[in-house]
Amino acid sequence: xxxxxxxxxxxxxxQPTRRRQARSRRRGRFEEPEPTRSxxxxxxxxxxxxxxxxxxxxxxxxxxxxxxxxxxxxAEHGPSPRPDWVVTELAAVDTDLGVLKTGKxxxxxxxxxGLPGAEGTLLAAKRYRSDEHKxxxxxxxxxxxxxxxxxxxxxxIEHRTAxxxxxxxxxxxxxxxxxxxxxxxxxxPVPYPVQRNGTELLLEFLGEDDGTAAPRLxxxxxxxDELKDLWFQATGALELLASEGLAHGDLSAYNLLVHRGRxxxxxxxxxxxxxxxxxxxxxxxxDVRNLAGWFHGRGLGEHVTNTDGLLADLVSxxxxx
Numbered sequence: 001x002x003x004x005x006x007x008x009x010x011x012x013x014x015q016p017t018r019r020r021q022a023r024s025r026r027r028g029r030f031e032e033p034e035p036t037r038s039x040x041x042x043x044x045x046x047x048x049x050x051x052x053x054x055x056x057x058x059x060x061x062x063x064x065x066x067x068x069x070x071x072x073x074x075a076e077h078g079p080s081p082r083p084d085w086v087v088t089e090l091a092a093v094d095t096d097l098g099v100l101k102t103g104k105x106x107x108x109x110x111x112x113x114g115l116p117g118a119e120g121t122l123l124a125a126k127r128y129r130s131d132e133h134k135x136x137x138x139x140x141x142x143x144x145x146x147x148x149x150x151x152x153x154x155x156x157i158e159h160r161t162a163x164x165x166x167x168x169x170x171x172x173x174x175x176x177x178x179x180x181x182x183x184x185x186x187x188x189p190v191p192y193p194v195q196r197n198g199t200e201l202l203l204e205f206l207g208e209d210d211g212t213a214a215p216r217l218x219x220x221x222x223x224x225d226e227l228k229d230l231w232f233q234a235t236g237a238l239e240l241l242a243s244e245g246l247a248h249g250d251l252s253a254y255n256l257l258v259h260r261g262r263x264x265x266x267x268x269x270x271x272x273x274x275x276x277x278x279x280x281x282x283x284x285x286x287d288v289r290n291l292a293g294w295f296h297g298r299g300l301g302e303h304v305t306n307t308d309g310l311l312a313d314l315v316s317x318x319x320x321x
Contacts, residue, residue: 063116066093070113075195075202079181083192083204085121087113092120100124100213105172105269110211111202122211124191128173128199128269172269173199179246179271188240189233189264206259206266217263218253218294228304231295233263235310238287242317247272247280251287253294274318284314 062069070092078086097110106128114120173196180193180203191204207213222230234256241247248255248271255267274280292307315321 062093064093064095066095066116068094070094071197071200072195075197076177077195078193079185086192086194087115087121089115091115095120096125097122097211105129110205110213113202122205122207122209123194124203124205126173126176126201126203128170130170130199170199173201175271176269177201179268182244183241183265183268186240186244189237189262190268191264191266206257206264214257214259214264216254217256217258220258222298224299227295227298227300230258230263231300231305234291237263237265238291238310238314239317241271242274242284242314245273245275245318247274247283247318248287249283252290274320280318281315281320284318284320285311288314 070087070090071094072088072092073090082088092113092115095112097112099107100110101108106126109125109127111123111125112120113123177193177196180190180201183190184192191206194202194204196202205213217230217234220230238248238251248265248268250267250270251265255265257264257266272280272283274284277283288307288311292305292310295305296302312321
């Protein structure tokens with residue numbers, strides 16, 4: 001993950017800062033200046049919310065019952081070449097069609113983006129929650145190796161202040177967007193990441209034209225041949241991640257979708273660099289255990305899954321063995 005995404009969050013009042021530094025020097029020591037800002041939001045999130053407020057004030061000018069103007073111009077964009085269905089026109093509008101999924105860390109909404117009068121494109125809007133909720137109850141292990149340069153930001157994260165929780169939310173949004181961009185470029189079965197704006201990701205919607213989302217693997221009731229095919233698709237995705245030195249970190253039948261017969265990997269904010277993370281091999285092993293447990297429970301035998309051999313292959317592909 002690029003560190004510069006977190007370089008410009010804080011603002012300072014220069015005069016009080018200089019006075020504190022002068023006092024510290026007189027006492028024979030130098031203290032790192034603390035930000036005087038009292039806000040709880042990161043700069044990126046503050047800009048995003050200001051844009052939403054501006055759109056709300058001009059609600060009577062938004063066409064076709066839309067909720068906001070397109071945020072494309074203010075966002076970080078997905079990798080090129082972009083799919084031809086991505087709407088990049090700044091005159092486009094976004095219409096929120098309701099919640100697809102709620103979770104501990106984020107909610108996913110169905111969004112339609114298009115030019116006024118046009119049909120538009122369905123997108124999944126994943127919005128990480130920040131200081132309204134207790135976030136990322138397991139983030140300590142996942143965040144190993146993801147260190148910010150500014151110690152004040154790390155202190156905010158470690159103490160789980162409101163500002164620190166918002167930093168975590170934005171950090172995880174950045175991490176997921178970067179992982180999806182990297183994996184999509186490699187041809188991995190992941191949704192195309194359209195854009196990131198603060199703590200909101202807009203992703204390719206995996207589902208039908210009527211807004212029906214693709215089912216999770218946990219909801220599938222495959223016959224024996226389909227079960228075997230799904231297993232090899234899922235483990236193929238694991239092998240591709242491992243070849244890039246990555247583990248999903250929280251893989252289960254609940255964050256794999258079956259979209260028109262194809263297994264698609266979702267929910268990647270906690271993707272783990274298994275080389276940099278001291279527990280990298282354990283994350284690989286846990287992904288295998290979780291995945292195999294579901295398939296074994298549906299009747300697929302160990303003679304097919306060969307989990308010990310699979311884990312050995314993943315460890316070797318990741319360069320750990």
